[in-house]
Amino acid sequence: MTEITYREAIRDAQREELERDPSVFLIGEDLRDPWGGAYKTTQNISNVVGNDRVLNTPIAEESIIGAALGAALTGMRPVAELQYLDFVMRAMDSVVNQVAKVRYMSGGQAKVPLVIRAQGGGGKSSAAQHGNSLEAWLCHVPGLFVAMPATPYDAKGLLKTAIRMDDPVFFIEHKMLYMTKGEVPDGDYTLPFGVADIKRKGEDVTIVATSRMVLFALEAAAELEKEGISAEVIDPRTLVPLDEAAILESVHKTNRLVVVNEAVERCGWAAEVTAMVQKCAFSDLDAPIERVCSLNVPLPFQPDMERFVLPSVNDIVRAARLTLGKV
Amino acid sequence: MGTQVNWLDLFRLMVRIRYFEQTAFELYTGGKLPGFLHLSIGQEATSVGACSALRADDYMASTHRGHGDTIAKGLAVEPAMIELFGGAAGSCRAKGGSMHIADFSQGILGANGIIGAGIPITVGAALSAKQRKSDQVALCFFGDGATGIGPLHEGMNMAMLWKLPVIFVRQNNHYAESTPRHEYQGIPDVVRWAEGYGMPATKVDGNDVLAVYTAVAQAAARGRRGEGPSFIDSETYRWYGHNIGDPGTARPKEEVEMWKARDPIARFRRVIIEHNIASGTDLDAIDAEEKARLQAAAEMAEKEPKPPVEAALEDLYSDPVLGSRAIQGVRV
Numbered sequence: 001m002t003e004i005t006y007r008e009a010i011r012d013a014q015r016e017e018l019e020r021d022p023s024v025f026l027i028g029e030d031l032r033d034p035w036g037g038a039y040k041t042t043q044n045i046s047n048v049v050g051n052d053r054v055l056n057t058p059i060a061e062e063s064i065i066g067a068a069l070g071a072a073l074t075g076m077r078p079v080a081e082l083q084y085l086d087f088v089m090r091a092m093d094s095v096v097n098q099v100a101k102v103r104y105m106s107g108g109q110a111k112v113p114l115v116i117r118a119q120g121g122g123g124k125s126s127a128a129q130h131g132n133s134l135e136a137w138l139c140h141v142p143g144l145f146v147a148m149p150a151t152p153y154d155a156k157g158l159l160k161t162a163i164r165m166d167d168p169v170f171f172i173e174h175k176m177l178y179m180t181k182g183e184v185p186d187g188d189y190t191l192p193f194g195v196a197d198i199k200r201k202g203e204d205v206t207i208v209a210t211s212r213m214v215l216f217a218l219e220a221a222a223e224l225e226k227e228g229i230s231a232e233v234i235d236p237r238t239l240v241p242l243d244e245a246a247i248l249e250s251v252h253k254t255n256r257l258v259v260v261n262e263a264v265e266r267c268g269w270a271a272e273v274t275a276m277v278q279k280c281a282f283s284d285l286d287a288p289i290e291r292v293c294s295l296n297v298p299l300p301f302q303p304d305m306e307r308f309v310l311p312s313v314n315d316i317v318r319a320a321r322l323t324l325g326k327v
Numbered sequence: 328m329g330t331q332v333n334w335l336d337l338f339r340l341m342v343r344i345r346y347f348e349q350t351a352f353e354l355y356t357g358g359k360l361p362g363f364l365h366l367s368i369g370q371e372a373t374s375v376g377a378c379s380a381l382r383a384d385d386y387m388a389s390t391h392r393g394h395g396d397t398i399a400k401g402l403a404v405e406p407a408m409i410e411l412f413g414g415a416a417g418s419c420r421a422k423g424g425s426m427h428i429a430d431f432s433q434g435i436l437g438a439n440g441i442i443g444a445g446i447p448i449t450v451g452a453a454l455s456a457k458q459r460k461s462d463q464v465a466l467c468f469f470g471d472g473a474t475g476i477g478p479l480h481e482g483m484n485m486a487m488l489w490k491l492p493v494i495f496v497r498q499n500n501h502y503a504e505s506t507p508r509h510e511y512q513g514i515p516d517v518v519r520w521a522e523g524y525g526m527p528a529t530k531v532d533g534n535d536v537l538a539v540y541t542a543v544a545q546a547a548a549r550g551r552r553g554e555g556p557s558f559i560d561s562e563t564y565r566w567y568g569h570n571i572g573d574p575g576t577a578r579p580k581e582e583v584e585m586w587k588a589r590d591p592i593a594r595f596r597r598v599i600i601e602h603n604i605a606s607g608t609d610l611d612a613i614d615a616e617e618k619a620r621l622q623a624a625a626e627m628a629e630k631e632p633k634p635p636v637e638a639a640l641e642d643l644y645s646d647p648v649l650g651s652r653a654i655q656g657v658r659v
Contacts, residue, residue: 052458053458060485062447063481067482069451074451112645145653167644167645276656
């Protein structure tokens with residue numbers, strides 16, 4: 001095992017897959033060395049595999065994804081980067097009407113081995129147009145798989161799997177996770193989609209969290225432990241498909257659930273998990289399910305206001321207490 | 328001009344498309360076809376001239392008005408007709424219908440319900456060909472409406488930037504839905520745009536199948552030599568309105584009649600006879616064969632079984648296990 005950052009995990013996964021399979025290539029804005037991407041997630045890749053396989057593009061998101069789709073339909077395995085998840089809005093027709101639907105509309109003729117990577121989330125004072133969490137929009141689109149890893153280990157293993165899949169994968173990273181560290185195995189490994197990871201075992205309350213919120217949930221669990229509350233933290237790792245069974249099994253044990261997702265609460269991913277659990281495990285629940293999400297406003301610029309809008313460790317602690325009847 | 332191509336093959340394809348569209352029109356107005364229908368009658372020379380200048384392994388993306396283009400590129404009319412009826416054995420297993428008709432085995436990257444969406448897909452196919460060191464080319468058709476859309480401009484820029492073998496073919500039929508060109512285009516001549524992006528751009532008489540063929544053949548040869556994209560503005564006309572629901576009354580009657588008098592099929596028929604390639608009797612025989620084929624296709628397609636409704640849950644993902652989980656979730 002070696003300790004690396006989340007950023008290095010993303011870089012290594014892409015470089016290793018480029019070296020393994022000549023049909024893989026990267027396409028996006030500012031990817032090539034020496035710049036290596038706005039968040040340096042493609043640094044030291046074009047230096048190794050050459051500029052032919054790391055394409056810098058015009059700033060034209062709809063056509064970047066459209067072109068990546070055209071390449072995927074004709075024998076290549078592109079990994080397209082959107083510099084910010086926010087910019088998917090510029091590419092929404094390509095993602096939703098083309099990438100996600102072409103196989104279906106053609107009656108299964110087309111195969112779409114395409115990964116779209118993007119980083120989202122707040123925490124950097126990037127204000128309202130560079131910090132959106134749009135995972136629910138993407139989960140809402142039939143035809144996509146959606147991965148949202150929280151650790152270097154999960155990021156590398158899931159990205160390698162995504163690149164080897166024959167279906168389109170939207171792979172959502174988080175800008176505040178790039179500097180976080182974790183151990184990864186030496187050499188090649190992959191992780192399956194649709195399998196959650198229990199990041200912390202617990203007995204009293206289940207906390208399901210995504211992406212950076214997994215780290216917040218683990219901090220919250222440490223706080224709760226001081227109060228004698230044992231929280232189980234579950235990271236689904238992929239949102240589509242979702243490992244419902246892992247969540248239900250945990251709720252069966254703890255009888256309480258907090259769902260943490262950084263996106264705004266209204267019509268968000270946490271609502272989907274809440275609906276699933278109340279339907280499938282109603283009799284297991286001893287308390288209403290709590291959601292911890294961003295407030296229903298755009299992200300403000302000022303750091304204190306931003307922290308106020310985003311979910312916090314304290315919000316999670318409070319929500320967990322609430323499920324246990326402790327205010 | 329057009330010496331490498333069999334003129335009778337071109338004629339046959341044009342006639343086939345005409346009968347396909349006429350049959351579809353009759354079936355639709357007879358209440359037998361669901362959905363939308365955008366007819367390409369009048370534009371056959373552009374579809375056939377362009378696609379006949381491509382190899383079977385070249386790529387082509389079409390538009391919502393895609394029957395003619397896709398048949399010209401190799402889509403068989405029988406599964407296509409079944410698709411229009413929503414039959415299980417349709418080209419797209421009844422998932423696509425008229426607007427999404429495709430046969431990927433023929434290099435068809437799909438018709439497309441979204442204006443201009445096929446353009447970046449074509450650019451990507453050409454990029455793929457270049458990366459695979461293949462000499463395939465990729466052609467995108469688009470209509471007048473697409474001239475206002477971003478991906479056309481983004482696609483021209485990308486194709487030029489990477490010297491990709493893309494052939495941009497504008498089916499210049501003078502209207503974006505019902506809106507005439509002077510109401511949506513700042514300059515009358517978009518060839519100047521293409522030249523501005525740095526690629527050779529030509530205007531052709533889009534009702535002259537041999538002229539279109541020659542222009543596209545030259546563009547394809549240029550693409551195969553690694554010299555980059557080309558733009559062809561093929562001036563033609565659709566006899567019908569934007570779709571079946573549009574009676575076409577937004578256009579002056581005299582204009583429609585003038586273009587009907589320039590029927591690309593009747594015109595090519597005269598050229599074939601003038602050049603002693605075939606007699607009128609020979610061409611009548613081809614016409615009769617295609618008419619009979621389409622009539623048989625329609626009769627057969629109408630009787631084809633519809634898919635079970637549960638087939639709606641198939642064909643979304645290629646991974647059957649993860650795909651099924653993504654679609655079904657948990658069922659309790």
